[in-house]
Each structure stands twice: as C-alpha cells, then as structure tokens.
Amino acid sequence: MTSPEPCAAPIADAAPDEPGEFSALMASGVAAHGAGDRVKALVAFESARTLAPDNAHAVSACATLLFELSRPSAAFKLLLGVEKLLLADPDGATNLAIAASACGQWPLARAYFEHALTLDADHAPALTQLGLMAAREGRWADAIGHATGCLSLAPANQDAWIYLADFLMGAQRHTDALAHLHKALHHFPEHPQIAMRRAVALALAADFEAADQALAALNPEATTVLQHFLHGGTAAQSAHAPAIEPDARVLFSRQAFDAMEECDWRDQERLTAALREQIATERFPGQGRDLRLALLFGLALPLSEDEMTQAVQATWTALARPLEKPQPPFSGKRSLRRDEHIHIGISAHSLRDLTATAALTAQLACHDHARFVFHVYSPTPQPQEVLAEPLLPHQVVEIAHFTDEEAVRRIRLDPLDLWMDLGFGTPSWRPGIAQRRVAPVQLQQLSWQRRLPRGPYDYNLSDTFIHPDAEDFVGQCAAQVRLPHTCWLAAYGQTPAAPALTRKDAGLPAGALVLCALVPPLRIDPQTFKTWMALLLALPDAVLWLPAYTPAAQANLARVAQGAGVAARQLVFAGGATGCDTLALMPLGDLFLDPLRFNANQSLTDALQMGLPAISCAGNSMASRLGGSILRAAGLPQCVVQDHASYSATVVALGRDRSQLADLRRRLQEAKATAPLFDLQARVKELEAAWTFMAGRARAGRPPEAFDVPGSRR
Template structure:
C-alpha cells in the first residue's frame, strides 16, 4: 500500500466517524499526491457540499466526471449543487444525462421538472411530472406540482384532478390546497377557491401566498373588505412584496380608498423606483379620482419604462376616451390590438369609441368581437346590448342584457340597461323590476336609483320618485344628472325654489350642462325671478347657436323654444333631431313591422291619441269638439295614456268616443298594433312634444294617414307625421317655411273651445279684495307667462293711472313676492297687485267679469285663459310677440271678431291700452258686443270647427287614396252652422 492509499483509508475512517475536519484535510493530502483519485474527489466534494462550500464541491465533482462520465452519483450530486448555485441550465444538462443512463430515476426527473416549473417552462415540467408518475412515483408533492404546471398552462380540469389527488394523498399538504384554490378560482368557482385557500392558511398560518390568493379571490367575489384584510395579512407576513402591494392598491381603489392607495404606491415607489407597473397602478388610482390628464401621463410613463403590454395601451385608451380625445383613443386601443390581436378589452374600448362617434353598427361589431374572444366578457355583451337599444332593436337588446346577467348576475350596468330598455318601450313594471334586481346587489348604485326614480315619475308614483332621487343623491352627491332630473320633477310639482336649487347644483358641477339652462329659465319664470333670467336666456340662445354651428344635437327642447325668440330654423332643426331620436328608439321595429292597412269602410275611422283625456285644459275643450263631430259619417276612436289616475272627464270621453282604449300599460309596439287592428284611417296626435306624449307609436306608422293637431301646435320635424293642422295666424307664411309638415290651414282659429256654464251667483269686487272703483287689469295665465317687457308696460300704465289695479292668478309665494318687488322697483306700490286663488271654473268665469280688461304678455299669450275671458265678456288685449307661443292670442281674437284688441308691437300695445282705459265707453261697447255675439262668432262654434276638421280629413284621405304625396291646403270656410 502506497502512501496515498494509506491516507485515503484514514480519511474514509474519519469521514465515517463524523470527523469532517480531519477527513477534509486527509482527502486534500490524497489529492495533493494523486489528483486523479476518484474516491478522494467524490468524498471531498460531498463533505464540502455539506458544509456549504458549493463552488469547490462543483469543481471536484467536475474532475470526478472527467474520470468517469457515467457515474450516476456524481452526475446527480453535481446537478443538485449547480441547481443550488442557480446554474439551472448546467444542472438540467446533468439531470438529463442521468435520465439517459437510468430513465427510472424518478426523483431526478422530478428535480428536473421542478426547475422547469420555476422557470415558467410548464409544458416541459408537466411532461416530466407525468412520466415520473407513470414510472411509479406517486406522492402528494409531485401531484401538487403537476397541478401547478397544468394550471399555468390553463388546463384547469386536469389541474383540478391532480390537486385533488395531492390532497387525498396528504390532507395536510398546504401547497396542494393552495394550487387547488388557484385552479378553482380560474374556473370561476370562487367560493370553493376561498375554502381551499383558507385550508392552506390553517395548515401554514405564516405562509403568505394563500393569503395573497385569498385576497385576490375575495375581490373577484366583490367582497372587498375581506379582500383587503387578507391582503394586509399577506403584506405583514411578506413586507414590501410587489405583487401583494399591487393587489392591495387594486382593492383600495375599488373601495374608494384612493388616498390609502396613493400612500401605498408611494411606499412601493421607494422600494421599486424604476418599476414599470407602479405608474400603471397609480394611473388607475388617479383615473378613479377623476385625474384623467394625470392618468394619461402615468400610463405613458409605464409604457416608456417597458410595460409595452396591451393592458397598458388599452388603459391609456380608456383614459383618453374619458377625456373624449377620440383620435388618440382609437390609436391607443389599436396599439393594444397590434400587440395582441386577441385582446378582448381593447375591442371593448374600440366599441366605446365607435359608439361615441355615432357608428353604432361598428360599435356593436367591436363589442361582439370582444365577446367572441372572451365568451364570459359580460361587460362587453352589456355594451353590445346598449348600442343595440340605441339602434332601436329592443327585443334583441333585452336578450343581450339577459345573456350578460346570466354570466354576471352582479353586473349593475346590465340591470340598469335592461331597465332602460323596458322603459324605452313603455314597459315600466318590468323596468322597475330590473332596477330592483340590480339594487339587491348594489343598493347604493346611483344609476340604478336614478333610472328607477325616472320610472316612478313616469308612472305617477311621485313620492317614490322623490325618495329614490334623494337616495341617488346620497349615493352620488357630485352627479349633475341626478340634480337635473330631480329639478325637473320638483318643477312639475310647483316646488320652484327647490327646483332652482337643483338646477344650480347641476350647473355648479357641470357648467356646460346645456340642457339645464332652459329648465332653469322656466323655473325662474315660474318664480318671476328676473334678476338672472336674461342671462339664462342669453346663454340658451348662445348654446343653440354654438350647437348648430358645430353640428351637435341641440340641447334645448323644441317645446322650450316656443317661448324663446330664437330663429325658426333652429326650432325646426331641434324638432327634426328629437323626432329622429324618437324614431331610432324603435328602429328595428320600424324596419321589421310592415303594417297592412284596412280599406275604408262605410265611415272614415279617425283615431285621436292623447295623454290629456282628463281634467286638463286640452281635455276640457276637446271634449266639446268631440261631441260636435259627425258620428254618422265618421267613426271616432280615442287612445288614452295616463300618468295619473283617470277622472270624471275621462269617463265622459269614454261615453262620447265610439271606441275608447287605454294604452297606458301597453308597449309602443303593442299600442301601434292595437291601432292598426282597429283599422284606423287617419291617426291624429294631440300631444306633440308635451308631457306624456308617445310619438314612438306614430313612428311605427300604424295608420296610413297621420297628422298632428292642437296639443302642441307647431312643427314636430317628424317624417312619420307629414301633416299639421293649424291656422294662418299661429303659423304665418314666414314660419311655415320652417315646418317639416305639409300644413292644413283651418279658416278660423285652430283652437278648440268650450261653452262653459257661467255661475249666476252674484259676485262683487269686494269678494276678491278688489277696490270697487278701480280700473282692473287682469291676467289669469300662469305667472311663468309674464315677462319683464310686458310687465314694464303694465307698470308704466299703472304709474300714470292711479286707480289701476293688477289682478293676477295666484302662483307660488316666491313668484308673488318677486312680482311685488318688481312692481315696487318700477314705482308701483306692491299692494296694487292682487292675486286670485283658484275657485270652481263656473265661479271663475263669473269672477272674470269683474275686471275691466285682460292683458296678454309679450312672449307667451294665453290659450284657454284667453277663450275663457272672451266667453265671459272680458276684453283681452294681445300683442303679436316674437315667439310662436305669442301668436295664439291673434288667432283667437280674429276668430272672436275682435281685431281692435290685436296689436303688433309693444308700442302699439301700450298705446292701445291707454286708449281703451281713457275711453271707457268704447271699452264698454266692446264688452257689450262680445256678450251679444259670442254665440255667433267662429271661436265658440264647435260645430263649425268640427265640420272644417272633417272636411280636412276627407281631403287628406282623398290624397292618400289617389296615391299622391302629402300636399298642404286650405280648408274652405263653410257657412256658420
């Protein structure tokens, strides 16, 4: 035995005895004598590896392999050392050499798989794990790791099977439970995932991954407080972990804890100053706080730092869209698609862009593409439903919303959209049910509350509407739309000061909310609050001009424009826009429903459609006209829609019409079918753009001839109502050029009137607080019709006429007080204005006879109030003002044969007032003539008006039967009936 052999023998003995220090020294002596001694190389490498001297151990194993390249133990041990040194490629190479020599070395195969799994090479890892199992190695860890590999490959069914095997083999394998939770979360089995994560946490309370995964899963379930709690626990176990921090930021943003999110982002920024994802998350947080410009800059910073991912570009597109920077939105979303052509969120963003620019068909295609790429993308399906509703395909829209809700029953926007779609088709019961379902999961969702309030309001449930609007404001106090809607409701309830407060709040939040200004102006007029009225009207006129110039939809309604001195072409354009929107609501039905029209029978069937067949100014006057109609030659159908309960006047209509239908609960489509099945020849709209109108029914063309008359009295701009019945004074030639309809001119006033009973109970001025010897000026219109210019004329007259008293209809306390202040400011004692309370109509007509003269305002003359005055024998002085609403007085007075009471300028108006006041005998003669001729003048001849209308109906029908395009005409005057 040579010296090296003796030393090796002693080294092995020391090694076996556990004397590592002596053994190492002796092995080194052996190698100094014999560098190629394989035993010394292997044993010394083993001892050095055990003591952590891995680099030298690896070198020794390498030398040993040069002596015997097929030594499995050396290959295995060196592979383990290289893996520990992070030299995974070299380790894998050695493991593969082991498996080439001994394929059944399953533990080496598992080690190789573990490396591939950690390096993200899940496909290779899975194959190795499977082969190890097939070769007989089966324990909990290998099945858990195989599940992890399959999960990362999105092979969730296989992953779940392997995780379940792992748990069966070892119920205390926390890794197996954690991967099971991840798999179930990937399968959207979130409750089961939570249970698995909680099991892993129970087994390993100090292990942070399942707490991180649990927090993320709670967030997916919408349980945000629980999510934040789990993530905070993960953060405590692994402080400053980037993934946990990002998840916490996401939950904080969802909880509205934007300041806390910002603080955490600041902390993470200090730890990871150049991280590309942190600007991305900060951008999301800024966007949630409304800092849109800042979010754009941060998304761009994230991209510059290397986050050149579709998520970053798409979120940049979303912020740009919120800023309505539409060209940039389009470019950013397309960049996301260029990076990943199958990225569904980018197509959803492009859908939003296309919807905003009015390309609804393109928008729908983008949304459906997003859904094709991600079948469970409920938000994209909901968005497709939204544009489908805008296209007028309501049934399809409803089905799409229901599909979205099948996927995500908690999607508030889908419940809201579903309710709005029902609402759009007059299906308010179903709308309310949809909003209620959405509110079960989102009791504070302002959109659901706001839309529910609208449905309540439309169905006359006013208390419920008020309460629901207030709940919406509690939920979203910075939303201008809710203030606007609540203001409109308060306006209809005559709670004017509150309405003004709501409108002003809306404008403070959104100064360019143009639609508000016309309602604010109307509210100010209701209160005779003229301090800011002129500025409001000027802003309305400015808005209209700018909207027309830029090609935008006019925000001021056609109805509001009737009392504003705006160009007639603007009124027509606004009417056309509103009519087009009305038709678009049922566009699909318009294309798919082709009604067949029944031929005329023995009688021409006339259908009247109105929400006002009740105690209403139109209802009361139209009832007399209806009773005057020729039922021998015509058959009359009434189609009613009510927002309030029917009343005794409704009952009278039910008796006078040949047929009376209540369409209130019917959808627009069903209503049109009822009308068509009734075989109506001529369908007459009596509402136009007034409250309760349902022009959607007319847009479906249920009757061959459709015409507007009476209730609105001006152009509707609708191609589906080609005729308008009017008179030459209400729509003179210059205004006729700005009407979309062919005009049918009645020879007298277009207004229907009633010969109401006048109380014979003796009344005195003293009964109403009027001085016995005063010269009493009267105006019994709503106070909102009084304007500063007319009021200034009245006050100048009163200053010059000391015995003059102004007698007005009672209004709100605020309106009355403001008029008193305006009078005082013009040098007239406030107590010279006396306000008359409401009394029964027969008594009111008798009361009118106590006045000396009634006065119309400048911008808005009276209608029924004017005919009431004339019927009672009270002269009324009118002025043809600059608005359509100011022409009615001219029409009425001509039909009453009282041309001397018509003036055509404020100067003439004022002079005539002084003239009549100074010539009381002349005024008395006018009164006497009014009383003696009222039964003879055309104004109160309902039979004459009925015959003229019937003649017009026949002339329209003749055009239709001859296949002619609609043409306007004058109805020839007949002899007084």
C-alpha cells in the same frame, strides 16, 4: 332644489306602561309596517286606537299609514282629534304641522311649527320644516337661516348639509353653495347626494366645463341619485319619460325652466345662451338631442323661429334612433277595414282634467258620427270612470302604463286614418309614438311652429291670420293647412259657477280699472311683465289681476313690480279656484291683457266667452299670433295691434276712457251670435273637411299637400 314635501311622522312603539293587548297590537302594526304590509299595519293600529282612542302613539301611527296610503286629509282629521295632546310637546306639534301642510293649510302649519319652537327653540325637525316652507314661498333668506340653525345643532347630520346647499342654490348664491358643498365633502367624502349636488351647483353657476368634469367623475351610486333627482324624486324613470342626459347645460336649463314656472327670470339671459348652444346642430351632428322641454319653454324666450325649428329637428332625430327591440315599419294598409268611416285617433292630454275632458266631450258631440269614428288614447293612469264616461261610446284606451313601443303596437291594431296629437306642452306629450308612426296621416294639433320641420307629423294646422302668406316649404316642412277663421277650437264643456261673484268676493277694489291676466305663469315673460308694469304706472287707478300663483311666484312678481316703482296694491292675486269658478270671475275684469310672446289662448277664449274684451299684439311666431287669430274670430279685429307701442297705447287709451271699454264689451256681446269663434259646430265642420282631404290623399297614395279649408256655416 329641495321641495317642501310633507312627510309622515315616524311610527313609535307603545310606551312600556300601556296595557298588554294594546302593546301587542302596536307591536304587530310596527312589524307589519316593517314588512311592507301597510294595510295589515293600519288594521292593527286602528284596533289599538279602539282600545285607547286618545293615545297619541296609536293616533300618530294611524296617521302615518294614512299618509303613506295617500290620504293626508284623513290623517290630519285624525290628528286634530288629539290636538291638545300633540301640542304638549314639540314632536307632536311638528307632526300636526306636517299634516296641515300636506292638506295645503300653510298658515295653520306655520303656526304649529312656531308653537313647536316655543316649546323647544332648538327643535331641529320644526326648524327644517319651516326652512322647507320658506323655500316653497321663495323666502330664501329665512330658509337659509333655518337651515343654518339646524346645521349648527347637528353638524353630523348629512341631511342638514344637503338642505342648506339646496337653499343656497335656490337663492342663486352659487359661490356660497359651492364653498358649503366643498366643506360637506370634507366631512362626508364621496357622499352620493353631496357629490351630485356639487356637480349640479357648478352647472347652475354656468361653469359648464367644470360641471361636465364633475358629472363624469360621479360614481355609479351618485349617478343613480342624479337620475332620481332629475326625474323629480321618483324612484324610477317612467317608461316614456323624456331622456335626460347628465349634461351641464341640460342641468342648468332644467333648473331655469323650473324657475320660469315660478316667474323667476334672473337666469333668462344665461338660459337663452345655453339653449342656443344645445340647439346648434354642430354640437351633435346626426345624433340629435331630445329638446322637447325647450320646445315648450322656448316659446317664452327670445329664440328665433330658425332656432326653434332646429330644436324640433334635433328632437325628431333623437327620437328616431334605433329601438332596442326593432318593430316592423308602419305599412298603412287597411285590409281589415270593414267600413268606410274615417277613423280618427286622438291622443288626449288628460282624462283627469275636468276642463280638458269636458272640452273634448263637447267637440266630439259636434262631429258627424255617420262619417267619423273616434279612438281616444288616454295618457292618464287608470282614468276615472266618471271623467271617461262622457266620451263614450267612443273607444277610450289607456296607454299611460305602456312604453312608447308598446303603445305603438296597441294603437296600430286600430284602423286609423289620422292620428291627432293634443299633448304638446303637457307632461303627457309623447312624440316618440308619432315618430314610430301609427297612422297614414299624423297631425300635431297646434305645433306652435310657423314652419314645422317634416318629421313624424305630416301637416301643420294653422289659419289665414297666423300664416297670411300661405308659405309652404315642400319637402322641408310639414304641409300647411290653413283654416279660414282660426285654428283654435273653442270647445266649452263647463258652465260658470253660480251665483255670480262680486268684486268684493274676489278681493278686487270696487272702483279700480281691473286689467285681467288670469294666465299660467309660463305665459308671462320679462318683457310682457315690464310692459304691464309700465301700464300700471300710466294708470295709477288700475290693478293687475293675476291667478293664485304659488307663494314663490307671487314673491318674485312682487319683487319685480317693486323694482319698477309699482305700488303693492296694484298687484292682486286671485284665490284658489276651479275652472268653473275662474269662468265666473272673468266678467269682473275690465280688460284682458294677452301676453306678448306666448299668448294666453285658453284663458283668452274663456275671457271672451264670458264677455270680457281683450287686447293682443300680433308678433312673428305662431305662439304670438294665435291670440290675434282668436280675437279676430271673436269679432274684435280692432283689438289686435301690430307692435308693442300700439299695445301699450291702446290699453292706456281704453283705461282712461271707460266708455270705450263699455262699447267694446257691448260689441263683443253682440258678436257672440255670429262670430266664428263661438260657432263650434261650423268650426268642427271645417276640421272635418281638413281631415277628409288629408285622409283622401293618403288613401290614394299621394303625399301631403298644403291646402286652404273653405269656410263653413251652420
């Protein structure tokens, strides 16, 4: 529960024996800081530091302000200038360690913390920070040991009780956590942080009835603390954040979702059961429940298509509740239109993500601007001009600071024919905007549902592989649109980093069979990882190449691998890399492994672009069939298998016959000249044909209709 966020050192007054002018400046800075004027405080402290460049008080004060102004690197650089002075006492060493951790230099931070403990074995701040660091890395026994030590040193310290409770819950020692919290409430009755955590601990232990009772009994202050906790420690819920109900199953699910991001699957069965209870319509008839997080994380869980459909329907119902300030219904009239262009509104998912912005720029460059006009809506607060500039001359409007209602009013000012939502699965996804309708035609790019319930989105974009039977549920579901090759648009805006890397550079064994799985942690589910471990046992000279996950995720995967009998050397985690660096790394692999339940998609496309062949297993859901759609469009239909047994058998056969792997790589390279996946211009034309059909029906006053898009070639 507690994240190991670095914190700035407290600001100290000048020592009594320091010069008068220096002391006056320090006092002025302390007063300005107390009044909330950080800039004035920083100016005063910098002036004091000019008088005494080596004064640790002035340097620490300046560093503290730099931390608070979100400049941790500058703060750390400043502290390093007086490193010897700071290392002379445990407080100084701890401040250095906190600064190092803020800059991601975790080994150095640990060394500084341990140095502080050599100076004072009972130094509580260093013990606390080491505990937080251990928790970040999933070393719960160490975290609990440090927190226990802090509590024994300062039993009257409320934070010490809270840290130990958080670490016990993180270790899933829920019985111990509840006993500990019971003692804490005896010492600090009605303490809001502790009372809230007791309710959360009951929920995490899956004692939902007792947890709901504890939640209902929270006083207003504890309820406020709970909402603060649920929204990631932010001071206030953002205007468009998903509504979070203080419900025991919701609390349990959110913590389990966080664990999935760390590849911690110990609660998967209980999570699936809890979601099924939340999804069941009889629990909230006619009311709905905002389950948008379940719509994403559920893709990696063993939930049926019907259950996921119910989750979508519940979310649409929740988002359709009456607004506090009702708006006029969407009319769809375009009386102010002065041109015959088709106006496309695009809800981007980020304009600070270089990869996403470059891909959108590459796509827009391929469109026919004589026929289409694009309006890009940015969910990124104050999008950086350097990233937004490539999207010009298309209109770019920031809507991050708007509530859903305000965003709807702004977007309705534009003469849109079609609204295309690219945000699903990202923090910027705002289906509440689509629910209130901003265009005659609304399309969610990649809904992940084979049967998308009719709601704010009129059409479900798919292709002939994902939906081979062309099924359409008129009146019940969004109309199915089948593209001829693949619904995944492989738009590339980046080029690989140069020079090319070697296996030695990447930390890969030179002669090993490298099975590449450079995918986000959420894409790996227990069944997929179990299958991959069986492959490593069958191919002892192989390694599984994974991204630079967090230390906690790496520890969780290593634990599961060890339990499966896989040698530690067979798991290789890549170092930190940018998007371009990752592209450059891809050719070093021998075979890309597509996850079974929630396909890799972008990572898979990156691998194919860089000439790395892949294997995918076509499941029954859209999330598990998109990989097959991508591979077939890349000219490798033989790399798409129909069941898990064939997936494993194919990988083992290829691993034992490197000549087959070389042949696949050659075929992929030859296919790049003609395969549909790599012909972005043609795929864009197909998308334009789909938009034109949809907009035409809407202008004629006709309802959405399922249709197939004919193939296009340049």
